[in-house]
Amino acid sequence: xxxxxxxxxxxxxxxxxxxxxxxxxxxxxxxxxxxxxxxxxxxxxxxxxxxxxxxxxxxxxxxxxxxxxxxxxxxxxxxxxxxxxxxxxxxxxxxxxxxxxxxxxxxxxxxxxxxxxxxxxxxxxxxxxxxxxxxxxxxxxxxxxxxxxxxxxxxxxxxxxxxxxxxxxxxxxxxxxxxxxxxxxxxxxxxxxxxxxxxxxxxxxxxxxxxxxxxxxxxxxxxxxxxxxxxxxxxxxxxxxxxxxxxxxxxxxxxxxxxxxxxxxxxxxxxxxxxxxxxxxxxxxxxxxxxxxxxxxxxxxxxxxxxxxxxxxxxxxxxxxxxxxxxxxxxxxxxxxxxxxxxxxxxxxxxxxxxxxxxxxxxxxxxxxxxxxxxxxxxxxxxxxxxxxxxxxxxxxxxxxxxxxxxxxxxxxxxxxxxxxxxxxxx
Amino acid sequence: xxxxxxxxxxxxxxxxxxxxxxxxxxxxxxxxxxxxxxxxxxxxxxxxxxxxxxxxxxxxxxxxxxxxxxxxxxxxxxxxxxxxxxxxxxxxxxxxxxxxxxxxxxxxxxxxxxxxxxxxxxxxxxxxxxxxxxxxxxxxxxxxxxxxxxxxxxxxxxxxxxxxxxxxxxxxxxxxxxxxxxxxxxxxxxxxxxxxxxxxxxxxxxxxxxxxxxxxxxxxxxxxxxxxxxxxxxxxxxxxxxxxxxxxxxxxxxxxxxxxxxxxxxxxxxxxxxxxxxxxxxxxxxxxxxxxxxxxxxxxxxxxxxxxxxxxxxxx
Numbered sequence: 001x002x003x004x005x006x007x008x009x010x011x012x013x014x015x016x017x018x019x020x021x022x023x024x025x026x027x028x029x030x031x032x033x034x035x036x037x038x039x040x041x042x043x044x045x046x047x048x049x050x051x052x053x054x055x056x057x058x059x060x061x062x063x064x065x066x067x068x069x070x071x072x073x074x075x076x077x078x079x080x081x082x083x084x085x086x087x088x089x090x091x092x093x094x095x096x097x098x099x100x101x102x103x104x105x106x107x108x109x110x111x112x113x114x115x116x117x118x119x120x121x122x123x124x125x126x127x128x129x130x131x132x133x134x135x136x137x138x139x140x141x142x143x144x145x146x147x148x149x150x151x152x153x154x155x156x157x158x159x160x161x162x163x164x165x166x167x168x169x170x171x172x173x174x175x176x177x178x179x180x181x182x183x184x185x186x187x188x189x190x191x192x193x194x195x196x197x198x199x200x201x202x203x204x205x206x207x208x209x210x211x212x213x214x215x216x217x218x219x220x221x222x223x224x225x226x227x228x229x230x231x232x233x234x235x236x237x238x239x240x241x242x243x244x245x246x247x248x249x250x251x252x253x254x255x256x257x258x259x260x261x262x263x264x265x266x267x268x269x270x271x272x273x274x275x276x277x278x279x280x281x282x283x284x285x286x287x288x289x290x291x292x293x294x295x296x297x298x299x300x301x302x303x304x305x306x307x308x309x310x311x312x313x314x315x316x317x318x319x320x321x322x323x324x325x326x327x328x329x330x331x332x333x334x335x336x337x338x339x340x341x342x343x344x345x346x347x348x349x350x351x352x353x354x355x356x357x358x359x360x361x362x363x364x365x366x367x368x369x370x371x372x373x374x375x376x377x378x379x380x381x382x383x384x385x386x387x388x389x390x391x392x393x394x395x396x397x398x399x400x401x402x403x404x405x406x407x408x409x410x411x412x413x414x415x416x417x418x419x420x421x422x423x424x425x426x427x
Numbered sequence: 428x429x430x431x432x433x434x435x436x437x438x439x440x441x442x443x444x445x446x447x448x449x450x451x452x453x454x455x456x457x458x459x460x461x462x463x464x465x466x467x468x469x470x471x472x473x474x475x476x477x478x479x480x481x482x483x484x485x486x487x488x489x490x491x492x493x494x495x496x497x498x499x500x501x502x503x504x505x506x507x508x509x510x511x512x513x514x515x516x517x518x519x520x521x522x523x524x525x526x527x528x529x530x531x532x533x534x535x536x537x538x539x540x541x542x543x544x545x546x547x548x549x550x551x552x553x554x555x556x557x558x559x560x561x562x563x564x565x566x567x568x569x570x571x572x573x574x575x576x577x578x579x580x581x582x583x584x585x586x587x588x589x590x591x592x593x594x595x596x597x598x599x600x601x602x603x604x605x606x607x608x609x610x611x612x613x614x615x616x617x618x619x620x621x622x623x624x625x626x627x628x629x630x631x632x633x634x635x636x637x638x639x640x641x642x643x644x645x646x647x648x649x650x651x652x653x654x655x656x657x658x659x660x661x662x663x664x665x666x667x668x669x670x671x672x673x674x675x676x677x678x679x680x681x682x683x684x685x686x687x688x689x690x691x692x693x694x695x696x697x698x699x700x701x702x703x704x705x706x707x708x709x710x711x712x713x714x715x716x717x718x719x720x721x722x723x724x725x726x727x728x729x730x731x732x733x734x735x736x737x738x739x740x741x742x743x
Binding site for chain 2: 203207208275321325
């Protein structure tokens with residue numbers, strides 16, 4: 001497949017480019033990026049041309065935090081449906097968390113995910129393996145073999161590593177294999193029984209609260225352990241002002257840390273949790289206005305490196321129930337991009353920054369290819385119409401699940417073409 | 428005025444006028460409970476289903492008596508006797524019951540928000556008989572009625588709610604109701620039992636009960652659950668009784684016409700001493716009596732669709 005993306009606005013911070021260009025894809029690779037190609041030239045004779053005036057052409061978006069549910073909970077999502085959702089939302093690659101059934105804590109499961117992704121996936125899938133066997137927080141998983149099998153990082157996501165000694169050893173041991181350790185920062189004693197952010201709204205609703213400190217204590221601990229060990233630490237789904245402050249300070253002091261947040265943490269607050277609607281139940285919970293503003297500031301100054309969705313599919317079995325019984329988490333692959341574009345329109349992020357948080361930054365953290373459209377690279381490309389107005393309708397989603405609190409929201413901007421390895425997989 | 432709600436889910440969403448109307452309607456029903464034949468035909472042919480997924484003696488009996496005195500047919504299911512033990516979800520249980528065409532569901536549930544979820548899915552009226560730590564509207568109404576019976580008003584009174592406010596739906600409903608009706612509410616208890624940002628509900632928060640007692644027109648004493656100790660919120664029952672228990676000695680500093688209230692069940696000797704519970708300031712059993720009248724008023728206003736008239740009870 002050979003084609004030319006004509007007159008799009010190329011936004012690629014790896015080349016410090018934000019300008020109108022023509023981009024040529026041939027044999028799966030980006031072969032030319034030039035301000036104005038002579039389309040009449042003989043060498044372009046058989047190329048399909050897409051006139052993309054008014055649209056953005058960016059490196060394929062990378063979501064470093066999703067749950068694809070396969071193996072084990074295929075009724076919620078599969079690698080096939082999850083990657084379809086990814087490309088529909090403009091993502092060309094996702095990193096999937098290990099809390100499947102069985103847990104991705106051994107090479108056999110990692111290989112299963114990779115093979116399944118090769119045969120049925122339409123986006124790139126990077127498995128994240130477990131820190132501890134069975135996510136039990138007791139014994140380290142076999143990082144060496146997992147790395148060879150294709151794991152790009154380790155995490156006990158969904159469960160914090162409560163044992164500080166084990167976390168220290170994970171950071172040390174992972175560094176031998178170049179693996180980043182992704183921390184789900186939550187003190188389980190402080191959060192126990194909690195159903196939403198602790199504050200005025202939880203008090204009014206009579207719902208047990210989760211204090212910001214439940215996250216921040218573990219962020220502080222893991223930053224100290226990263227400093228102690230020199231290991232590579234990544235803080236997942238940052239939700240509080242205190243976490244942002246500590247990560248900012250740690251970066252200033254040269255600690256090897258990166259961090260992510262999810263669209264709901266810069267979009268929603270505790271005030272959105274009304275009517276006991278389980279679609280607003282997630283862990284960590286959406287927090288106060290002050291926290292939300294701090295998350296935005298953290299994105300703006302680079303304290304938070306990347307926006308990941310924490311795409312967490314659940315069926316009505318888990319979500320259409322009493323608030324206390326409902327599972328945590330929302331899907332995000334097909335709603336993330338327009339919410340990020342809201343940040344651009346609010347002036348929080350420049351277009352270059354916004355795209356960097358979803359492309360080259362996650363690629364750098366995970367050590368995977370992509371995130372750039374330099375000539376010569378594999379053509380993973382996302383085309384965005386930043387102005388398209390529509391009402392988000394989760395019934396049109398490719399994901400198997402519908403647990404999306406943004407259903408019905410007026411959105412502006414969406415991915416109109418997704419290219420993986422030079423093939424147009426969504427349009 | 429007309430009371431045009433399908434459900435009674437909480438006091439939070441009621442206007443002061445609606446609260447006043449409910450209290451006036453309840454007042455007019457009290458007389459029925461004093462008759463030799465305590466039954467009126469108001470809800471004849473109506474079906475009331477009590478769904479109590481949490482232990483309850485007082486509230487369940489009170490709603491059942493209220494419904495029967497209005498001639499409704501009443502049925503009752505509890506957790507142990509329901510198909511929930513067979514794995515059916517709460518929503519499915521209610522949908523199945525709804526297929527039998529009841530007019531009113533009275534729901535008690537351990538999860539905050541459970542009746543709200545059901546109310547949105549059923550055509551029947553839903554009365555919240557207590558949901559988790561969220562609301563217990565009929566209790567707040569009977570408490571306000573009892574206070575009004577004695578003080579003639581709610582506006583301008585100082586009501587101290589004492590004890591475990593964090594876990595109390597009774598406290599939350601009373602805070603909404605009393606503040607809407609113009610009373611001043613003081614919340615007093617150990618800091619571990621005061622929920623975050625309680626002040627934002629319009630409550631003055633204090634921690635020393637002896638400083639609060641002289642100011643209060645009403646002392647609303649909350650039950651202390653024994654599990655608060657195992658949760659690490661309190662060191663011991665003994666310490667709680669010593670620092671927060673309402674006893675005769677503490678009451679010496681109270682106003683001479685103070686009312687002592689308790690939603691029950693009481694832990695004698697813990698949050699309230701026997702001499703106070705049975706003493707001259709206590710209106711605890713009046714609360715229970717008013718509970719029947721309040722629940723008759725709620726069932727009357729919600730149970731017969733559009734037919735209800737005025738607070739003077741024209742069609743009783």
